[in-house]
Amino acid sequence: MPGTRALRSRWSTAAAGLLVLAQALTGCGSSGHGGPVTLNWYNFPDDSGALQQAADRCGRQSGGRYTINYNKLPRGADGQRQQLVRRMAAHDTGVDILGLDVTWSAEFAEAGWIREWTGAMKEQATADTLDAAVRTATWQGRLFAAPYNSNTQLLWYRDDLVPNPPGTWSEMLAQADALAKAGKPHYVEIQGAQYEGLTVWFNTLVTSAGGSVLTPDAQAPSLGAPAVLAAQVMHDTATSAAADPSLPNQMEDQNRLAMESGTAAFELNYPFVYPSMKANQPELFKHFRWAPYPAVLPGRPATVTIGGIDLAVGAYGRHPDLAFEATLCLRDRGNQLTNALKGGLPPSLRSLYQAAELTASYPFAADVLAALDTASVRPQTPAYQNVSIAISHALSPPADIQPESTMADVRRQIQDALGSKGLIP
Amino acid sequence: MSNRTRTLTSWGIANLVVVLYALFPVWWIVALSFKEPSTLTDGDFIPRKWTWENYRGIFRTSEFTRALVNSIGISVIATTVAVVLGTMAAYAVARLRFPGKRLLIGVSLLIAMFPPISLVSPLFNIERVLGIFDTWGGLIIPYMTFSLPLAIYTLSAFFREIPWDLEKAAKVDGATPWQAFRLVIAPLAAPGVFTTGILVFIFCWNDFLFAISLTSTTSARTVPAAIAFFTGSSQFQQPTGSIAAAAVVITIPIVIFVLLFQRRIVAGLTAGAVKG
Amino acid sequence: MTPATALGDPAAKKVAERSEGARQERRLGLLLCAPAALVMLAVTAYPIVYAIYLSLQRYDLRFPQQAHWVGLANYGAVLTSKFWWQALWVTVLITVVSVAIELVIGLALALVMHRAAFGRGTVRTAVLVPYGIVTVVAAYSWQYAWTPGVGYLAALLPEGSAPLTDQWQAIGLIILAEVWKTTPFMALLLLAGLALVPEETVRAAMVDGATFWQRLRLVVLPLMKPAILVALLFRTLDAFRVFDNIYVLTGGSNDTGSVSILGYDNLFTALNLGIGSAISVLIFLCVAVIAFVFIKVFGAAAPGGEPERR
Secondary structure, three states: OOOHHHHHHHHHHHHHHHHHHHHHHHHOOOOOOOOOEEEEEEEOOOOOOHHHHHHHHHHHHOOOOEEEEEEEOOOOHHHHHHHHHHHHHOOOOOOOEEEEEOOOHHHHHHOOOEOOEOHHHHHHHHOOEOHHHHHHOEEOOEEOOEEEEEEOOEEEEEOOOOOOOOOEHHHHHHHHHHHHHOOOOOEEEOOOOOOHHHHHHHHHHHHHOOOOOEOOOOOOEOOOHHHHHHHHHHHHHHHOOOEOOOHHHOOHHHHHHHHHOOOEEEEEEOOOHHHHHHHHOHHHHOOEEEEOOOEOEOOEOOOOEOEEEEEEEEOOOOOHHHHHHHHHHHOOHHHHHHHHHHHOOOEOEHHHHHOHHHHHHOOOHHHHHHHHHOOEOOOOOOOHHHHHHHHHHHOOOHHHOOHHHHHHHHHHHHHHHHOOOOOOO | OHHHHHHHHHHHHHHHHHHHHHHHHHHHHHHHHOEOHHHHHHOOOOOOOEOOHHHHHHHHOOHHHHHHHHHHHHHHHHHHHHHHHHHHHHHHHHHOOOOOHHHHHHHHHHHHHOOHHHHHHHHHHHHHHHOOOOOHHHHHHHHHHHHHHHHHHHHHHHHOOOOOHHHHHHHHOOOOHHHHHHHHHHHHHHHHHHHHHHHHHHHHHHOOHHHHHOOOOOOOOOHHHHHOOOOOOOOOOOOHHHHHHHHHHHHHHHHHHHHHHHHHHOHHHHHHHHHO | OOOOOOOOOOHHHHHHHHHHHHHHHHHHHHHHHHHHHHHHHHHHHHHHHHHHHHHOEEOEOOOHHHOEEOOOHHHHHHHOOHHHHHHHHHHHHHHHHHHHHHHHHHHHHHHHHHHOOOOHHHHHHHHHHHHHOOHHHHHHHHHHHHOOOOOOOHHHOOOOOOHHHOHHHHHHHHHHHHHHHHHHHHHHHHHHHHHOOOHHHHHHHHHOOOOHHHHHHHHHHHHHHHHHHHHHHHHHHHHHOOOHHHHHHOOOOOOOOOHHHHHHHHHHHOOEHHHHHHHHHHHHHHHHHHHHHHHHHOOOOOOOOOOOOO
16 A cells, blocks of 8 residues: 555646646636727527628727627527626626627516617617617616617518418418419418417417507406407418418428428518528429418507617726727628628618618518518517517417416416516426 | 356446447437538438538637637646645545635535526626736636636545545555555545546536637637527527537547546546455 | 354454454445435435425415515425326326336346347447437437328328327327337346346256246246336336426327426426425426335345355
8 A cells, every 4th residue: 555655746747737737728818909999799590701800890980999799699599698698697897798689689688688779879779770670678668778670570471482472371371272272382380389479379379469468558468359369360370271280399490391302381480591492492483482471460560570689888987987888880881781791680770771782682682671671579578588478388389288277377477477476487 | 258258248338228328319410510511400320421521611710729729728727736735625625624615615505506608797897907818827727716626526425435534544554655655545545536637628628608608719718609600691690500510529628638538537446456 | 134244353352353343344334325415415405495495384385575485385285286197197197107017028028138148238239329319309209100191100100190199099199109218228127137137047047958938937027126126116217207208209298298397387387486396396206105105015135235255
């Protein structure tokens, strides 16, 4: 057996070695030097180069006062939120500009993690910007973020199967039925998985039916008859011939894949499907058309839920003035146009939708703008995540929805969610 | 001789079955990595159109390469330290009597059992305060810590089975303590040590939760976390091809590691010869 | 068993020697354990204690000023919630079924890896590849394989069925993904245990006329018992905390969520630190019960026992 003294010295050498190792490993990552301030911008990952270009451009335009460091967040919205929440809850001074999903503004504002926009900055942030987008960045009448890019859904269909696009959901289901009986591809692709997309579908239907999920003061659920109607539409879709068998597991990308594989006739999805179809299925692309989102009530156009990203300024950053300025630059006309053309992100500035360069690669720009002008927003409350989970849990799988009782269930769960009571599933 | 042929054939079939069972879904990932975006949905097990684009894509920027370097470095260091510390502790637990032994085992089991999701945020806070957030050390330390229980348990379970009197016998036969250790004990300890090494390495290599929570830039981000940053052509599109290609690339070091180690696991069988 | 003592030593000297030897042994033991113990304590003491502390508060991360002490109210809320019991039931089901299957298949794999007449290196490496693949990637590949119209496995099923959308079928697929992924872990530990079974004993049994199954049942398995129990213990502890496969395959929808997913949702999505921590502590307690059962009832090699001197 080795002597204890030898062992002890061996151990202390090892410990010393570990210490040196630890010091060497923590030595890297130091910063701090005179010169321009580095602003850290945390945003969803973009490989097209558009966002990096914007960051570089704005750094140059600052005249040496600041540079913008574009830090990527994970691809999924949940991952992005987790990272941002973790850092803001820890009062991280290293986060200057945040790219927030449109549903997070109320939450972050209420927690004191982002700064309010006032005065001249506010004017510039909202000038020429879509109303619905500004609404998503507003909490309790105050502006907390500058709308960055937008997004909304259209109805995509194949004109070799569907000569006239449907105006309402019942028409669409009837057309799908007829196609099914004729043995042709007939699925209606819609996001039916138990996740945020399901809440988006529900929100679109409820607001299109004239109702809303929450009362205007966001203190209680509203729902009512429009919600029951919305639930009915979802149930009918999921139980008709139009339902893709994978509906309860489908998200936006699966819908796109199904449409491209030729089994579907209709698709409710974001414009990203257009360049994808063009690249992957040139044959099908020849018949690929779009139309406004189907209405729920005849004569009352649909109010589609708005999506997108808002840029907010972190509450603990050391250079808020520069951060506000940098944010305004990042979302200016030139950068938003680049985002749109290179990164496929619809802008939040109205006038860009008439720009020639945009309409050249976005032939559907006018329809997107029309949808955005009448868009609905998702319930604005700091407890939005809980509310959304309550909704998507109750409505999943869509085929099992019993409109009346499910809505009563949702009402109860939203009530609990608003009070942060109990568990979420 | 037909008996031998029969044995060889049945082993051959058994081998084939095992390899197929293990590698069938792996082939699916490999196939996905060679498919073009337009053929991803055709469900073909063997791609109709082959392309290297997915592989080219992940190496286009230095992000993935950095992540690979991080993964290798962090995993190797964490594994080495964990195995060393674990071996020392396991030797003590298996062979020696000292107070607090049960406490150590209990505490290490407790650590192995506690859900890591609750520990991530406090660890994040500690690391930020200590300045090791987003560094190699920031990942090595948690990896070491959370693999130590498994290491200690596995190693001590194997150390208990070693006939320690063999060492005494060797010394009686004239061997020095070091020779006794090297020629008698070490080969018997090898299966346990190398098994533990593989398990700890794979744990560090594949960990996602700590990697994504305790890093924020490419300076320390490992491959599983880096995959979460891959993008498709738009925010909704899943970059299946890139993810599959990345999966294939990061499985290769594991295969090499395992190939090197697996021979050692069964190497310690000759100890019985010392019986004499 | 006490070590043999030399003949003829006076009793007092014997006692003195033994106590000096015991003291040295104690010191060595403590020294050897110290680094590991220090590392584990230093890193996990604060987080674990903090997590337990949080579980006794009503603490929503979005309203940090409203955090206040509620004692065991969070535990009450969790234990009276149907979501918890649903998740617990799913978790227990997945754990029991997958571990049982893995034990059987793992043993078979270990035997092949150990006794293969040729190609041992290839087989052993091939077997470990599933374990080495990043879990979320393997889960994605399974999801694609089972999606109708896209995957090769879904094509084998009757037209129109989407197994991932049905609770029972989805759970079955989750178990399949778990088993495929972690059987190598079992197989590896069992292989190392197999390697320690002395050849002569097995050969002696063969000479005595025992068949393969008798040799397996009466000689090999009993000698492998410590290794089997360690493998079972750790595998069960891990299976109970299943997360990655469920997260990717179904996201926990259609009531296929496990307790870990429930904890994750409440901690990271709802930002309810109190409830989330309470769920974590409850998961820990369940797992502790399992460990206790294994150690006390099945006699898993609790290394804290007396060292055996043979």
